[in-house]
Amino acid sequence: MVPGLNGEQLRIVLVKKIKKDTQLTRAGRKPFDNFGIVNPPIYRTSTVLFKNIKELSKAITNRFNQTYYGRYGTPTTFALEEGIKEIENGYRTIATSSGMSSISVSLLSCLSKDDRCLISDCTYYPTKKFATKILSKFGVETSFYDPSNLDTLKKKITKKTKVIFMESPASLTFEIEDMSEIIKIAKKKKIITIVDNSWATPFYFSPINIGIDISILAATKYISGHADTMLGLITVKNEKLFLKIKDTAVSLGDCPGPQECYLSLHGLRTLSTRLEHHRSSALKIARLLENNDKVFKVLHPALPKNDNYELWNKYFTGSTGLFSFILKEKSKNKVYKMIDKLKLFKLGFSWGGYESLILPVFPKKERKIAKWNEKGVLLRIHVGLEDIDDLIEDLFTAFKL
Numbered sequence: 001m002v003p004g005l006n007g008e009q010l011r012i013v014l015v016k017k018i019k020k021d022t023q024l025t026r027a028g029r030k031p032f033d034n035f036g037i038v039n040p041p042i043y044r045t046s047t048v049l050f051k052n053i054k055e056l057s058k059a060i061t062n063r064f065n066q067t068y069y070g071r072y073g074t075p076t077t078f079a080l081e082e083g084i085k086e087i088e089n090g091y092r093t094i095a096t097s098s099g100m101s102s103i104s105v106s107l108l109s110c111l112s113k114d115d116r117c118l119i120s121d122c123t124y125y126p127t128k129k130f131a132t133k134i135l136s137k138f139g140v141e142t143s144f145y146d147p148s149n150l151d152t153l154k155k156k157i158t159k160k161t162k163v164i165f166m167e168s169p170a171s172l173t174f175e176i177e178d179m180s181e182i183i184k185i186a187k188k189k190k191i192i193t194i195v196d197n198s199w200a201t202p203f204y205f206s207p208i209n210i211g212i213d214i215s216i217l218a219a220t221k222y223i224s225g226h227a228d229t230m231l232g233l234i235t236v237k238n239e240k241l242f243l244k245i246k247d248t249a250v251s252l253g254d255c256p257g258p259q260e261c262y263l264s265l266h267g268l269r270t271l272s273t274r275l276e277h278h279r280s281s282a283l284k285i286a287r288l289l290e291n292n293d294k295v296f297k298v299l300h301p302a303l304p305k306n307d308n309y310e311l312w313n314k315y316f317t318g319s320t321g322l323f324s325f326i327l328k329e330k331s332k333n334k335v336y337k338m339i340d341k342l343k344l345f346k347l348g349f350s351w352g353g354y355e356s357l358i359l360p361v362f363p364k365k366e367r368k369i370a371k372w373n374e375k376g377v378l379l380r381i382h383v384g385l386e387d388i389d390d391l392i393e394d395l396f397t398a399f400k401l
């Protein structure tokens with residue numbers, strides 16, 4: 001025992017000491033509460049029974065901390081939430097039915113009529129659409145800032161601004177935000193900061209540790225990691241935010257299925273091994289593309305030549321498998337024909353699984369402030385867990401590189 005520390009303090013000391021790889025194999029597990037079985041079972045329920053009126057009354061006031069009703073979660077949900085909370089170093093985590101629902105539930109919880117919301121213009125398009133199409137119906141006004149120019153953020157802050165929503169790196173174009181600077185500005189004005197950290201995951205960047213209030217993960221992507229699960233995770237810094245967001249999730253009827261929670265926990269255990277493979281293969285391909293005459297530009301923040309490299313290096317301990325590039329070839333049809341020649345890189349949206357993907361993407365029409373003026377076709381790729389030589393051959397043959 002460490003003298004002077006109680007059990008909880010000791011646990012914190014121990015958790016802080018262990019490295020992230022070890023933490024991923026431990027977080028949220030209680031095998032000896034369940035016959036020594038390594039993984040928690042998939043608990044399915046709608047009804048939870050109470051022994052007597054006293055127990056029922058206790059459950060009503062304690063409903064966010066125990067089994068209470070299916071919609072509030074089962075022990076499978078709690079195991080996942082506890083595990084992610086530990087890895088994120090947050091106060092608590094709330095699991096929801098998708099990455100998008102984690103975003104909408106968080107925004108709805110923190111914004112009321114006449115409030116204003118500021119969102120990075122390079123954010124995942126469905127997030128922007130939720131704000132402009134749905135939040136607007138409830139009297140919340142949204143404006144956008146350029147993540148590469150914080151003056152555009154400062155200029156838009158008013159007394160009514162209640163939330164700043166970041167995504168770093170940005171969807172499709174991989175701009176990195178100077179989050180500590182944004183947090184400083186937000187704290188002075190009591191604005192809640194939210195970041196979508198789906199790309200890096202808490203394995204490579206922990207938003208709560210730098211002072212972000214709410215960290216969101218589309219667990220659909222790397223956490224579950226096998227292209228078979230829809231799930232979102234919201235980790236909050238304090239109890240006030242937890243109560244507000246959990247209450248909104250329950251009121252909206254947003255609850256992930258126990259199978260999805262189980263699969264996300266299952267994925268979490270191998271996250272470090274998978275990410276390391278995604279990271280190194282993606283970097284190898286990015287470097288080859290960067291040095292190829294037929295490639296116009298590579299948008300990968302961990303390449304030292306990338307405009308975002310310094311900021312990336314300030315916040316992230318690793319990069320993952322998703323990045324974009326532009327060929328010099330400007331004809332859309334010619335590029336499309338090359339894409340159709342690919343055998344291993346498949347056409348698909350939801351990245352983070354074991355398989356390599358490619359997608360032509362068009363940021364121009366989504367932007368309001370951070371204009372996108374590149375002429376060539378932007379190709380977003382997700383580098384999967386296949387053999388790197390096979391992937392290089394597939395890509396370089398199809399694109400005649």
Ligand SMILES: *Cc1c(COP(=O)(O)O)cnc(C)c1O
Pocket residue numbers: 098099100101124167171196198199218219220221230231232350
């Ligand atoms: C995919 C994605 C989401 C949405 O996740 P879903 O689980 O598909 O709803 C949110 N943010 C980012 C950055 C994503 O890539």
